[in-house]
Amino acid sequence: MNIKQKLMCTIATGLIATLGMSQMTFAAGEFDGQTLRVKFIGGAQYEPLYALIPAWEEATGAKVEILSRKNHFELDREIKQDIASGLVDWCVGSNHTSFAPQYGDLYIDLNGLVSEDVLADFVPNALASSTVNGRLVQLPRHSDVSNLYYIKSLFEDDDNKKDFKAEYGYDLLPPETWVQVKDQAIFFADPPNFYGTQFVGKDEAITGRFYEMLRAEGGSIFDAEGRPVFNSAAGVRALSWFVDLYESKAVPAGVPNYLWDDTGLGFASGTVALNLDWAGWASFFNDPANSKIAGDIGIIRAPKGSAGIRTGWSGSHTFSITKTCETPEVAVSLIEFLTNYDAQMTEARTGLLPTRSVVWDDVVTEFKAADNAFMVDIFKTYKLSMAEDAFTVPLIPEWIEVSNALWPNLQAAMIGDKTVQEALDDAADLATEILEDAGKL
Amino acid sequence: MTTISLKFSSAIQSKKSMPYLLILPAIIVILGVVLVPLLFSFYTSFTPFKLTKPDSLFVFIGFKNYIRIFSDMAFWEAFGRTVLFLAVVINLEFLLGLGIALMINKITHGQRVLRTIMMFPMMFSPILVGFQFKFIFNDNIGILNNALQSLGVTDQAIAWLVDRWLAFGAISFAEIWMSTSIFAILLLAGLFSMPQEPLEAAQVDGCNSWQIFKHITLPFIMPFAFIAMTIRSLDVARAYDIVDVMTGGGPAGRTELLWTMIARTGFDNANMGRANAMAYVSIILSILFTYYFFRKIIAARKAMGGDA
């Protein structure tokens, strides 16, 4: 190699390095005139992030056109239609770890496109659950896991302590097990004015709640061969927990129609004693403008089931890039921007759980500096539960379909149309059929 | 323009082709928008077509989808509930619409305003009606339970959208609220066109108002009622939007209608092939309902001396 060649090489590497750098810092007008068509998940908790997009647009010269902004169930329907008709004329889509396996090869593998350096900053678990068949089909934006909120004053009240001890034979303390939650919920309930607890009662939400309870009871959805086995003794114990609470009227009668907003608003209205919920509601619960229990909220790690395992159904909201995207480099730039340090800090400040390791610490430092002991508590609790308790749903394409076979049966047991065993057996039969149809069994 | 109208005029001269020419545009549009897609979905009902697997469109599985749904109890339950739902809402809409039309017919002052008010629910998109009643019937913060509790009627939080019959009642109520106006307006039109002589003659003969209603008014407006029923049965499937938002067919399938079942199977589970097999059953059901009322109209038209 002569000097000239060497020189050329150096220049070339230099150029590449500069290019690499410029992608990090967004050389002004780098993507001038490009328009990125995107489909994002919508909603109050998600949209503060999108308010940052104009900064990216200004820096890169590209434009973002948000085609859809709806909840993920609606988005899912739209994406499936797009796949069916071969009309994927957009680049970036919001995705979720539970839904992603369904979409086949719609989304490209981000390994190699997003640099190793960037990926190294993410929580390894979050990346692992974003990977389907060895392909990193999505970049996690924030994660969910649920822990237990409770109204502090109820547990500090001396009459409550005395009465509870007399009735149940043990001290009234924030619960450590789900059996205790049940006892306390029944103890506190005074329908229709006050309820012991509540849960989301339909769609994938109740499937997830049942699934984590099943794990906590030592059961599982599928066995090693992928056969549905949730109609086991553990399954019966898990579902009975929900059924017993419903039948004892310790939860609102409407829970079979409840979704996340119903439980969140219900707890904020001060009419529910214990509430298993995600961190995204934390600042809302503690805001006197929205919540009647602000300042009176305790948080503990999700309790344990009879197997000694804590519930920890978890998933991540993510961004994916379609294989038909003509400008993947622009798309990568956008999703890196939306998951970068500043973006995650923005989301973490509202209580969303970051997927970058360092943000966990920095946001706690920030809350400490602001004397916000409540949010410090929240992040400490959720950090522990993300690290030790969190698990995802089975990452198979048929999951949503299995869930749709499962949840109407869970409801049927709750409202007394079927016994717990019947409901689980029926659901297991349907799930087996689904997996057979898919050629998995 | 002149050539077109000339051509048109010359076509008019040939009397035989003329009517076909006139209905041709209608037929072309219907073929393109309804028939062709239906043929396509008919084909897919014989495939295991999954939205997320476009290749499955080309696999033929015979009657498997149909056998599957016909042996599924949940499907027959939804089928039966849909028939019941149609029967209940159409009959109640007729009765309520008739009552409203009779009342408004008697009023001479401010009728125009009243008629507009009567049509108020027709301005509501079905999807909006769904959300509206989802909130009204909410067990915890719904305005209905709040009102009942404030008035002291009950101290319970009635789970309108959970109880088997209350939930069915709630979705029927929403549908009836949205569509009674159509009956009322058509029946009112019927009342307006009624000749006055028979009424006066009957009064002279000493008939009471119930007899007059039963023997003169009702037979006269029945054809209008059949028209309204036909129109309604043409697009009852609009109720899908309402039910989907209010209950999504739940809980535990208690408000599941064929349409919500089709949507979940086809879109959420991506089993479009099987969903289209169900859709065909629901289409046949709609056709039967419509055909039934349609025969009645033809009969009524003949009875009134027109040619059908």
Place this chain on the structure above:
Amino acid sequence: MKKFKKIANWLATFAVMLIICIPGLWVVLSAFRPNREILAKPAVWIPEYLSFDNFYAIFGGGKALIAIPVPAYFINSIVIASTSTFVAIVIGMSGGYAFARFRFKFKNSIFLGLMLSRTVPGIALSLPLFMIWGRIGLIDTKMGMIIVYTALNIPFTIWLIDGFFRQIPKELSEAGQVDGCTRWQAFWKIEFPLAKSGIASAAIFAFLTSWNEYALASNLTRSTDSKTLPVGLMDFTAQFTIDWAGMSAMAVIIIVPALILTFIVQKHLISGLTFGGVKG
């Protein structure tokens, strides 16, 4: 005594109307109230706080982070609903005239076939339509929606207009033709003016159907190029929350134009339906 009865009937009717209106008026009232008041428990019966905030928020004012593109939806809805109504009326007039004035082979079967095409549930039609529209590039276009709504409205339009033309004595047009008019001229000068209110009532029904349709539009539209107002309502639902106050404000934006239009054509509506439809 008679006067008393009249007043009683008027009051009774007014009460019934009120009952009909309450669920709808609740939506309208919600448009001017904050969420925390609408969905409060215990209920806030007398509004403490009324404002246009929800409307500002829709257009991106106040606390809203992203404006909902209501002007675009509004224009789409107007263009799609009025064009499809107009085309459906033209096609319906031509078809209705044929059914009313001619005897021809398969007349009844064709008529019934056209009517039955309307019974196909939107949900059954939406996916096959989506796939075909996708192939020919009509997805997410106003044209695509106009064609669909035209087809949706043709059956009912033909029916009403058919009934209306039957009502007009054939002899009128024949007399006109004897006087030297062509059939075409006779139609425009004699029959059409008489059929006006029937056509107006068919038009208002067609317009309301297109204006409020959701099932098909939610599948066939994708962006502000073609999204209509009812589809825009879903912008207020999110993963964890439904912004009912915002949705109500949007609902008012949808309802008011339809209500005004209905009030204007009110007179024609009743007379149109009276003579159309039944009498042969």
